[in-house]
Structures are given as C-alpha cells and as structure tokens.
Ligand SMILES: NC(=O)C[C@H]([NH3+])C(=O)NS(=O)(=O)OC[C@H]1O[C@@H](n2cnc3c(N)ncnc32)[C@H](O)[C@@H]1O
C-alpha cells in the first residue's frame with residue numbers, strides 16, 4: 001500500500017506540506033498554462049493543479065488525462081479559498097496508472113442507463129455516500145445490539161417453506177429436492193431463542209414480488225430480531241430504541257453525508273427518539289377515511305394508504321392490532337379480539353411507510369396448526385417449526401427491518417433501488 005494521504009486530509013492547515021495522493025480524475029479543465037484536476041478518492045475530492053512552470057513533464061502528462069483515469073500525484077499543499085475544499089495541491093509529479101480515453105457515464109445519463117452501468121456508477125461520490133450511510137446505520141445497529149445483549153446468528157438462505165406467503169417464493173432445484181430462497185430468517189431465529197434468548201441476523205431476503213413500486217426489491221437486506229419472553233409491546237420498545245439509536249448515531253457520524261441529500265431538512269430524523277407514536281389499525285382506518293381514502297375495516301394498507309397516513313406524523317410511528325386475515329400464519333391471535341393479531345408495523349414519515357414488520361408469535365401448538373391449515377398450508381411442511389411449540393414453548397416476539405427502506409427514508413431517496421449496491425427488481429438482474 002503506497003504511503004499516501006486522502007483527499008479529505010488536504011486542509012488549509014497543511015499549507016506548504018509535501019503530500020502524495022492516489023485516486024481518480026473526477027473533473028478536469030485547462031486554463032492558460034495550467035491543468036486543474038479534481039481528484040476523487042473514497043474520502044471525497046481535492047483540487048490538484050499542474051502548471052507548466054512548476055513541472056513541464058507533469059503538465060504535459062496531465063493534459064492527456066481523461067475522466068476516471070487512475071493516478072498517483074505528489075505536490076505541495078496551498079491554502080486557497082477558491083478551491084472546492086479550501087486547499088489545493090500544486091503537483092510536480094504525476095504517475096498515470098491507467099489513462100481513460102472515454103468514460104461512458106456523462107451528465108445527461110438516464111436513470112435506466114445508470115442502472116445498466118451500476119458497476120461504474122458506484123464510484124460516483126453521491127452513490128458512495130449512500131453506501132457510507134448504509135454502512136454507518138448497520139455499524140450503529142451492531143453497537144446497540146451488542147450493548148443490549150443480543151447474539152448475532154447466521155441462519156440458512158436455502159429453505160423448504162414460505163414465511164410470508166407462497167406467492168413470492170423463488171424456487172430452485174436442490175439436488176433431487178425443491179428448495180426456496182429465504183423470504184425471512186424469522187422461523188430459524190425462533191429456534192435459536194431457546195438457547196440464546198435474544199438473537200439477531202442480517203441476511204438477504206428474497207421476494208418474487210411482481211409489484212413495481214419504489215419500495216420493493218426482489219432481494220433486500222433484512223435485519224431481524226427475535227426474543228424469548230417478550231410480548232408485542234416489549235418488542236415494539238426494542239424496535240424504537242434500536243431505530244432511534246441507528247438514526248441518531250448516523251446523524252452524529254454522517255451529518256454532512258445526510259445533508260448532501262436532505263440539506264437542512266432533518267427534523268424527522270431529529271424527532272426519531274423514543275417513544276414513537278402508536279395508533280391502532282382501527283384508528284388508522286378512521287384517519288384514512290376522514291381524509292377521503294376509500295378504505296374499509298379489514299382492508300390491507302398499501303403504499304398509497306400508508307403515504308396518506310404518514311402525513312399525520314413527523315417521526316416513525318407504529319400501527320398495531322391488524323386484522324388476522326391480512327397477516328401471516330405465525331402471528332398470535334389477540335386474546336381480547338379474535339378478529340385481530342398481535343402485530344405491529346413501524347412506518348417512516350414523509351411518505352415512506354412500512355420499514356418494519358413485527359409481531360408476537362403463536363406459541364400454542366394446536367392454534368398454530370389451525371392457523372397453518374386456515375392458510376391452506378400443510379402442517380407436515382412445518383413440523384420442525386411446530387416442534388418449537390412442543391418442547392418448552394414460551395411467549396416470544398420479533399421483527400424484520402428492511403435496511404434499504406430505512407436508508408431510502410434517511411436520505412429521502414425516490415426508490416429503494418438506489419439504497420443497494422446492485423438492485424434486483426422484476427426487470428433487473430444484471431449487472
Ligand atoms: N422477523 C420478522 O418478523 C420479519 C417477518 N417474517 C417479515 O418478513 N415481515 S415483512 O414481510 O413485513 O418484511 C419485514 C420488512 O422487510 C422489508 N421488506 C419486505 N419486503 C420487501 C421488499 N420486497 N423489498 C424491500 N424491503 C422489503 C420491509 O421493511 C418490511 O417491513
């Protein structure tokens with residue numbers, strides 16, 4: 001590894017210091033006998049000036065450089081308020097690693113083209129910022145989970161059954177058997193709690209969703225928690241404490257990156273502190289009806305209905321107590337109202353809607369068999385999962401957070417696809 005510093009390290013206080021930088025040509029212009037390069041690396045950008053008077057050789061080489069050429073430069077730091085970052089490097093040495101004649105991404109590139117060349121677009125500073133914020137959100141999650149006593153586990157991705165409905169399963173051939181790509185690690189986390197009590201995993205989850213919305217991917221990163229002895233209200237507290245810590249810590253560590261997307265519009269992020277507002281499904285239906293939405297009790301809330309509901313809040317909030325028939329088989333029936341289940345979704349404000357789906361699980365063997373049958377599934381396909389209700393069953397709850405949906409809200413992105421390295425949707429599998 002060459003002994004270089006980063007672009008972001010070139011500050012006015014280094015005036016007069018000799019430095020070495022390695023990176024890529026982000027912008028280039030020529031003025032008189034000078035070539036101005038904006039050099040890019042993982043930390044950001046810095047202006048580098050090649051002048052004929054200082055080094056004719058470096059100046060001649062710099063004139064040939066194309067956008068995204070990879071270079072190593074050496075020179076002297078000069079404070080200059082006119083430079084993009086308040087300081088520049090007056091270069092007297094240039095090593096061209098690879099000169100690029102033509103870089104395919106231009107200013108007028110369409111969104112679809114940018115997705116076609118996602119492998120080249122990832123290097124753009126604005127895209128790199130999204131990945132830095134995503135990484136920091138997960139760094140914060142790991143910090144919180146560790147200090148709150150949760151064990152990370154590593155569930156299988158090759159599975160034999162549906163968790164969230166058979167309609168969105170990706171099927172694949174597994175030797176002489178049939179396997180599916182995991183929709184959610186939940187059932188396996190439920191097995192893990194009998195030894196570890198509080199577990200979490202970050203896995204790719206797969207949904208053969210045909211819906212082309214701004215919040216659906218066919219492969220997404222799924223942060224899931226499961227805890228023994230916790231009921232729905234306990235797990236909702238865990239959710240709001242975890243999400244609050246993730247957002248506040250990322251605001252602390254990545255403020256400038258967040259402001260690159262939100263500017264000073266960060267009120268809802270600052271409001272992300274516990275306790276989050278809680279409304280029942282019944283109340284949510286009433287609110288939507290009062291706002292003219294054509295919805296009846298028992299209807300599911302989709303992206304459009306959630307968007308309207310989020311107008312009532314300026315922070316993430318919970319909707320709890322959904323009707324049983326619109327929710328998954330594993331959710332525990334509400335003892336006070338058999339029409340409902342002990343489920344809660346967390347919705348992000350500003351139109352983003354559901355970022356977390358969670359519930360208390362059915363812990364009674366017979367009731368779970370009945371729910372599996374009601375959903376038209378075969379108990380024998382879930383025998384291992386039913387066994388968990390035969391050998392020391394306990395009340396337990398958990399949830400799944402869609403990481404890309406959280407990132408999309410935090411940075412106010414117009415589609416979750418921008419929040420993942422290589423988005424997978426019904427019409428996109430390449431690159
Ligand atoms: N351990 C659990 O209890 C999780 C539970 N089995 C589950 O998968 N719930 S969920 O289907 O609502 O998905 C959870 C979250 O996962 C995200 N999600 C769910 N589906 C998607 C798609 N298709 N694209 C992107 N993100 C998605 C979204 O934020 C949901 O709130």
Ligand SMILES: [Mg+2]
Nearest residue numbers: 345354356357
């Ligand atoms: Mg859901």
